[in-house]
Amino acid sequence: MSINYIPRVTQLDAVQLDVQVEELFKQLLFQAARYLEPGILQPILPELELIIRTWIFRYSFYKKHCTFGQEMLSLKYKTDNISQSKMYWYYGFTVGLKYIKERAMYSLTSNxxxxxxxxxxxxxxxxxxxxxxxxxxxxxxxxVLIDFILGLELTADKLTREDLTDFSWTRELLWHNFIELIGTAISLMNMFGLKKKLSTVLKYMWWRHYSRTSGTPTNATMTQNTVCACCLSKPVLPYTMGCSHIFCYYCIMANKTADRDYACPKCYYNGKKVHKFVVV
Incomplete structure (x- = not known):
């Protein structure tokens, strides 16, 4: 008799075990090649990882209809919901896309x-x-996302952890995975561009005074009380971009590098060129 309800922590453990199995294969490969000439494997590293993932796929999901991590915990996919086309899509998502991304990062860094x-x-x-x-x-x-896309449901003949009662540890595991995903996503976001878009939206919500970015340029002036329009501190290596406000060199260059359309946070003037401020 198969069991349809699988505890969440058991499913997450299976995912973590799959990651560890792949990492174990990589470590064994690097240990076997440690006496070779340094850097000899670097140019073909994406292909080596492709071979490892293909081997894992061939002798786990393709042959047994379950991953190695799931097999360790007595889990498996429902066989009546697995077709040949789904296997191809599963391979393309879990193996093919990773190889394309890694090869692009290795070979097309200048593009x-x-x-x-x-x-x-x-x-x-x-x-x-x-x-x-x-x-x-x-x-x-x-x-896993690919399980949801293909509708692959898990089942089990028995549960190796059905007596699990440590709910605090279960919650810790769930939150650890969630926070890790959040942290990784935030690191890939353009915070400068996001801040600009939010500022543009808030100007309509709060009816704040907003000057168009196409305004006419003005001359900047600097006194003892002048502060950077970004960090609100004394300007370090003062620069300007055409409006009447002064910026630190790092503040204006960091923002312009992250967002070419960065506008002054004080007057919303979008200067395309940045100039060093010279005291006359």
């Missing part, structure tokens, strides 16, 4: 368009993982 596309795909996937994890916490099914 800005490719790097921007990879960055956007990573961000989209991370956000999808966060929403899927929230859904998993609520319903207790599909801990």
């Amino acid at each position: 800005q368009r490719v790097q921007d596309l990879v960055h956007k795909l990573e961000t989209f996937q991370l956000i999808s993982d966060i929403f899927n994890f929230l859904r998993f916490i609520q319903y207790g099914k599909y801990p």
